[in-house]
Amino acid sequence: MTIRRAVAMSLFFLTSLTSHQLNAQQAKIMDADLERGKRIYRSVGYCGNCHGWPGDGRTGRLLQAPEAPSLRESELDTETLIEVVKCGIPGTAMPYHGRTAYLDGSCYGGMELSDFEQGTAPPLGKTFGDSDVFNVVAYLEAYVIGRKEPTIEECTEFFGNPNARACKRLK
Amino acid sequence: MTVKLKITGLSAVIAASLVSAGNAAEVTGERMLAAGTDAEMGNWLSVHKTYDSNRYSSLNQINADNVSGLRLITAATLGGTEPAGFGVGSMEATPLADDGFLYVSDPWGTPYKFDMSDGKKLKPVWICDTGIDKDSSAGILLANRGLALAGNNVVTVLNDGRVVACDNDTGDVVWDKQVATDVGEGFTNSPQFIGDKIIVGQSYGDWATRGWIAALDPDSGDELWRFYTIPAPGEPGSETWLCDETGNPDCWKTGGGAAWVQGSFDPESNTLYWGTGNPVPMYDPEYRPGDNLFTNSTVALDADTGELKWHFQYTPGDYMDYDEVGIQLLMDTEIDGDMRKVLAHFGRNGIFYTLDRNSGAYIDSGTYVSNLNWTEGIDPKTGMPLEYDPSKSLQTYAIGAITRAGDTATTCPNIQGGTNFFPTAYNPELGIAYAVGIEGCSDLSVRAVDPADVVAGEIFIGGAGVASGVQTGSINAVNVATSSEVAEANTPFPLYSGVLATPDLMFTTHLDGTVAAYHAETLEEKWSINVGTAFQAPPITFSANGKQYIAVAGGGIGIAGFGHAELMNIQPANMLWVFGLE
Incomplete structure (x- = not known):
């Protein structure tokens, strides 16, 4: 798949939620x-x-990790974030994390993994349940999205350790 | 009288416990020289067993005729499952065995000693407290590939840059040296004991550091010499760092070339052979034009001085992360009618090489992975990739360049190999070398970086290499005399562990928790068992109480799931397993 096609496919997938899903998800957030x-x-x-x-x-970032966009600069709305976390982004390296993704009809209009052309399905990431999909999206919206450069205070709070090795460069 | 009796009784208990925790003999240079002989047949005294790194044991109680009767004898739990910044560390350590005692390290480098001298049960003897700070924020690849037995010490290298020697009898710390001192430096490999020195290699090149190999005094940890894998301006090889072309004359200072897997040693010529890692940033060659010596190379060093004798660079000006820290197999064998002193190496780039280990001259090569596209082939005279042009500051291999302008490429094998740190082996009776690894490809892209992006202690990669499609695995057997594959076995998951060779068998371990034995010439599976821990470490064999056993360490999946649903949720449970016959 070309990058251009992957992007186009991703945009299509990111706009495919139903209003019924939105209301239920907003309540859970x-x-x-x-x-x-x-x-x-x-x-x-x-x-x-x-x-x-x-x-x-x-x-x-991890050495072998794919390039990933800045979530701090994300303009995705809540519903899209939920779908991306749960279902991944087809055609990209963003994995799906939902334990029931592509099994319960909630991903991109009810797609299943077998619906994808070979090599275009999102990869499998570490999985968790729907409630934790909502929890992590809520965390992103509360503490990540819209923030500017990371600070030492943010770092030590994130790691719960005033001497965290990861925070030394920010001192 | 009563008091005296009590003291005598207490002394007897203490004496008995010391006897049970003690070893028959200290590990000396003489014993290491004899590590491949009948005298040490039942032991596995160093990570690669012998100086030549062949990982070959002539023990043959367990053989192709009876291996189907192999069963689990005992297992022991290990710690070290505390996560660092990227998660729980990988269990990559090769166990050591001496006179029925086993030694292994966990991902944080903590050494453990077990007594299995009765041949029945792994009994914990001690755990050496190195004082490592298990900082869960540390953005490091968390792994440790094994220990060294040196005199009466058990030596470990740590991710915080220290080298620590523990007393073999008590587990108490004997000496503790901060050997790596620059921010970002540290160790993930294993120390190499060569009799009068301990050799260590700085492992965190991708963290914007400069690789080096150093020799330490085994009695004190004091540093004796250091060889930098990235030469400073004016030193031989520095002409291959064209930093001035970029306006950043210091690009070599973060050039990588980590030495993150233990090398080999030829006592006859007093030469160390170590592999070196990739140039950094790995995916942005425009940051570091040139061939980037001595990255992606085998370096031959004088063991007394650390001076470079020769080098062979496999993939100059690399942008595919094909570092070549993997094992340097040493053997004397006949090639084209001549007895040659050979260094054989399964390249991470998918090619098996033989070199003359006295000169570094190229002898031969052959592809061992199923799918290789980054080069059209190897020049039969020089050993260089056919596309290599020494007049160019930026190399373009067969897949095309990846550039800051946006050019991308797909390279095969995967950026992690082929084989990688996964130890290889050589059966001298059959003339066959073995490797396990990954079958697949990676998509490469550049994210341009500049000097302002260098943050001490942070990963500095300049792009991405992402698995392209499904990644599987293979086991490969290669005839060293001809560099041609004699057998191959394909596996549904990548192999990430390493191998053990015995007279008529080859053992390896799988990410899905399988331990297996294969026919040494055909790779037909002869035995397997699944115990559930992901295996990223190779097995060893040893004897205790007159019987032969197979031992291997297992743990969590770490970063090696490769998106396979069956692997991704294997939980970390670090274990030491021992198998034997009924």
Whole structure:
């Protein structure tokens, strides 16, 4: 698949949610557990391996990780974030994390993995349930999206350690 | 009288416990020289067993005729599952065995000693407390590939740059040296004991550091010499760092070339052979024009001084992450009618090479992976890729260049190999070398970086190499005399562990928790068992109480799931497993 086609396909997928899904998901975001969301980001989904611990797409990334966009500069709305976290982005390296993704009819209009052309399905990431999809999206919206450059305070709070090795460069 | 009796009784208990925790003999240079002889047949004294790194044991109680009767004898739990910044570390350590005692390190480098001298049960003897700070924020690849037995010490290298020697009898720290001192430097490999020195290699090249190999005094840890894999301006090889072309004359200072897997040693010529890592940033060659010596190379060093004797660079001006830290197999064998002193190496770039280990001259090569597209072939005279043009500051291999202007490419094999740090082996009776690895490809792209992007201790890669499609695995057997493959076995998942060779068998371990034995010439599977821990470490064989055993360490999947649903959720449970016959 060419990059251009992958991008076009991704944009199509990102606009395919139904209004019924939106209402239910918005309600769940309201009740989300932000601490749990942080835990999912940090040590269940290992989102920082690609996006960096502050979500800037740069800081503290894993060596073998694919390039990932800055979440701090993300303009995606809540519903799209939920679908991206759960279902990944077809044609890109963004994996799907939902335990029921492509099984429960919730991904991109009910797609299943067998619907994809070979090599275009999103890869499998670390998986978690729908409630944690909501939790991690709520965490992103509360603590990541819209933030500017990461700070030492943000870093030590993220790692819960005033002497965290990852934060030394920010001092 | 009563008091005396009590003291005598206590002394007897202490004496008995010391005897049970003690070893028959210290590991000396003489014993290391004899590590491949009948005298040490039942032991595995160093990570690669012998100085030649052949990982070949002549023990043959377990053989092709009876291996189907192999079963689990005992297992022991290990610690070290505390995560660092990228998650739980990989269990990559080769166990050591001496007189029925086993030694292994966990991903944080913590050494463990077990007593299996009765041949029945792994009994914990001690755990050496290195004081490592298990900082869960540390953005490091968390791994440790094994220990060294040196005199009466058990030596470990740590990700924080320290080298620590523990007393073999008590597990107490004997000495503790901060050998790597620059931010970002540290160790993931294993120390190499060569009798009068311990050799260590700085492992974190991709963290914008400069690789080096150093010799330490085994009694104190004091540094004796250091060889930098990236030469400073004016030193031989520095002419291959065309940093001035970029306006950044210091590009060599973050040039990488990490030495993150233990090398080999030829005592006859007093030469060390180590492999070196990729240039950094790995995907942005425009940051570091030139061939970038001595990255992606085998370097031959004088063991007394650390001076470079020769080098052979496999992929000059690399942009595919084909570093060549993998094992340097040493053997004396006949090629084209002549007895040759050979260094054989399964390249991460998918090609098996033989070199003259006295001169570094290229002898022969052959492709061992199923799909290789980055080069049209190897020049039969020079050993260089056919596309290599020494007059160019930026190389363009057969897949095309990847550029800051936006050119991308797909390279095969995968950026991780082929084989990688996964130890290879050589059966001298059959003349066959073995490797396990990955079958697949990677999509490469550049993200331009500049000096302002260098942050001490942070990964500095300048782009991405992402698995392209499904990644599988293969086991490969190569005739060293001809560099041609004699057998291949394909596997549904990548192999990430390494191999052990015995007279008529080859053992390896799989990411899905399978331990297996194969016929040494055909690679027909002769035995397997699945125990559930992901295997990223190679097995060894040893004897205790007169019987032969197979031992291997297993753990979590780490970063090696490659998107396979069956692998991705294997949980970390670091274990030491021992198998034997009924």
